[in-house]
Amino acid sequence: MKKRIVILCGGKSGEHPISCVSAASVARTLKDSYQITPVGITRSGEWVSLSLDEVCSWNLKDLPEIEAEGRQKVEAVPGSGLFLAGSKVEADLVFPVLHGLGGEDGAVQGFLETCGLPYVGCGIFASAACMDKHYTKLILKASGIKVAPGITVDARGGVDGPAALEKIREEKIGWPVFVKPAWGGSSVGVAKVESPEGLEGALEAAAKVSWRILIEEGIKGREIECAVLQRRGGKPVAALPGEIIPSASASFYDFEAKYVDTSLCKVKVPADLDVQTSDAIRREAVKAFEAVDGRQLMRVDFFLKDDGGILVNEINTMPGFTEISMYPLAWQSLGMSYRQILVDLVENAA
Numbered sequence: 001m002k003k004r005i006v007i008l009c010g011g012k013s014g015e016h017p018i019s020c021v022s023a024a025s026v027a028r029t030l031k032d033s034y035q036i037t038p039v040g041i042t043r044s045g046e047w048v049s050l051s052l053d054e055v056c057s058w059n060l061k062d063l064p065e066i067e068a069e070g071r072q073k074v075e076a077v078p079g080s081g082l083f084l085a086g087s088k089v090e091a092d093l094v095f096p097v098l099h100g101l102g103g104e105d106g107a108v109q110g111f112l113e114t115c116g117l118p119y120v121g122c123g124i125f126a127s128a129a130c131m132d133k134h135y136t137k138l139i140l141k142a143s144g145i146k147v148a149p150g151i152t153v154d155a156r157g158g159v160d161g162p163a164a165l166e167k168i169r170e171e172k173i174g175w176p177v178f179v180k181p182a183w184g185g186s187s188v189g190v191a192k193v194e195s196p197e198g199l200e201g202a203l204e205a206a207a208k209v210s211w212r213i214l215i216e217e218g219i220k221g222r223e224i225e226c227a228v229l230q231r232r233g234g235k236p237v238a239a240l241p242g243e244i245i246p247s248a249s250a251s252f253y254d255f256e257a258k259y260v261d262t263s264l265c266k267v268k269v270p271a272d273l274d275v276q277t278s279d280a281i282r283r284e285a286v287k288a289f290e291a292v293d294g295r296q297l298m299r300v301d302f303f304l305k306d307d308g309g310i311l312v313n314e315i316n317t318m319p320g321f322t323e324i325s326m327y328p329l330a331w332q333s334l335g336m337s338y339r340q341i342l343v344d345l346v347e348n349a350a
């Protein structure tokens with residue numbers, strides 16, 4: 001009998017449409033070999049039933065949005081699983097193709113465990129650890145992995161620009177700085193700040209996304225991303241690194257460059273690197289995977305500094321999964337097809 005998979009997509013985060021497009025690619029690729037039940041999560045967090053045909057038709061141009069209206073609600077029973085109109089959704093596993101808060105932050109992972117459902121990808125700890133950039137950096141630093149110099153501020157009592165400036169001076173953080181929400185994504189709320197005058201405004205903008213805010217030294221160098229895959233019981237393996245190459249007019253890899261005007265940045269896999277650098281990045285990616293207790297997959301994002309230094313910028317536990325996303329492209333450059341990666345993930349879900 002075909003394995004039965006629930007594909008979860010959408011979600012409450014700003015990456016809702018990207019999740020839908022990734023889920024469409026996954027569903028189109030797996031539908032002949034597995035029995036697929038797509039379940040959508042609306043922006044407000046309701047779980048609803050979707051038709052497989054509809055999901056398979058989605059693409060990036062449409063930026064799909066899942067609305068609750070006219071759809072049947074999906075319910076969950078702790079210890080039992082998912083239910084639709086009173087009947088159990090028979091499922092062998094769940095593939096949470098979800099990005100950002102509420103999706104790849106451990107919440108859904110914990111929820112699925114409570115429901116007794118195995119799932120693809122990282123568990124609760126790694127998901128939570130990689131969602132909060134402050135804690136990701138703490139874990140990486142403790143494991144001997146280099147990260148960008150920076151400080152973290154708490155904006156729960158309001159933004160305090162002068163205090164942040166004082167701390168930047170004390171810690172000798174160089175300008176420009178990057179201000180970023182601890183649990184953001186898609187570069188929302190991220191700003192490059194050239195001088196002290198711009199700091200307060202950037203902190204206010206970041207505080208709209210998360211109350212914990214990182215202020216990092218701006219790193220000059222290349223942005224390299226490395227896909228890691230772990231088969232059940234096996235050691236994690238890193239693919240050849242890829243690169244995000246900004247055009248001359250791109251300020252940094254911001255929301256505009258990621259999703260609005262994709263000509264602002266080019267994705268190149270494999271990146272043009274000498275073997276030593278490529279190997280060093282792959283080793284660091286595996287080390288980072290192990291440091292945060294990863295499972296099955298993650299994409300580790302690096303800065304390769306002009307002086308050759310390698311820093312980890314952030315980790316994505318459920319990277320973009322469209323056919324043109326870095327993660328699957330990186331494996332394709334090593335001869336593993338998009339379908340093969342998905343089958344590997346599904347067959348080894350825990």
Ligand SMILES: Nc1ncnc2c1ncn2[C@@H]1O[C@H](COP(=O)(O)OP(=O)(O)O)[C@@H](O)[C@H]1O
Pocket residue numbers: 148178180184185186187188190216217218219220223252253254301313314
């Ligand atoms: N310390 C830094 N130095 C230089 N560029 C940075 C730094 N931090 C972030 N950036 C730029 O901002 C982008 C988004 O930041 P990132 O930390 O990756 O957040 P997100 O989770 O939103 O992708 C990065 O891809 C990079 O272009």
Ligand SMILES: [Mg+2]
Pocket residue numbers: 301314
């Ligand atoms: Mg990023």
